[in-house]
Amino acid sequence: MWLIILLLHILRFSYAFYDTNLINTALNISQASYCMSELDKWSCATCSNTNTYETTIIKDEELLIFGYNTEYKAIFIGFRGSSNIQNWIDNLHISKISPYEEDDILVEKGFYSIYNVLRPDVYRILNVLTNKYGTSNILLTGHSLGGAIATLFSFDFCYYNVSYNTFYIITFGSPRVGNDIFSSYFTSCNVNSIRITHYYDMVPHVPEEMLGYKHISQEVWYNEENSAYQLCDDFYSEDPLCSDSCAPIKCTSTSDHLNYLNISMGNNGLC
16 A cells, blocks of 8 residues: 555656646735734735635634635635744753554643644535535645645544545645644654745744654755745655755754745745
8 A cells, every 4th residue: 555655646746747837826815914913805916806705703722714726627725824933942841642543642741732723624624615516625835834824624524534635735944733643643644745945934844753753754955045846755754855954053044934936935925
């Protein structure tokens, strides 16, 4: 089984199948989620007209935007990242919990707490939107903390075998979410996952590997200028030639975290 998954993984993430238009679509949605707390209509700089905006959830200091992408014919959820990156990292929980039936699947306690508060409202809105647009395909995306919450929802769809299909999960500068068992289980779901990292961005390096955390696949690492990218070999373990190459002492950049594909990210980003 693992050999089949590996072959599918290699095929799906060859350079020919890396859809830069889809990446930009997800990035625009991710940044739009930072802007919608200040706006009451879909009018921000990254609020593309290929997206039909539907509604927003604001709960437990997290904000989510929902809508429909006409180009890919998928419902989207954009998860907002933290409003203060440094404070968020300083206050990050490092403790893991086991909320699943298999008690060896461990996830970061703070991320799961936010996800769990949002879960009922997310499913309520998805029930409405899947009926409205006649599709169960969901595009999940988020930057920073938003990427972690998006990852937990994608895992949720697979683990609980719900009726929603993760069309793609695309995250930008996401922290690690769970342990190696969580990552392996996620891989076995055969989800279309793309985890974008940027040069020396500090956030993908928390919580630390030495504390028992491991990223999900598939990492795509961009250079400092956002002019070139590398598809990383992280099926079994994190690729030491990609973002992990700057660990443990060089991965300290907040400016790289707030600039993805030359889009300024965050509350003070491009709105």
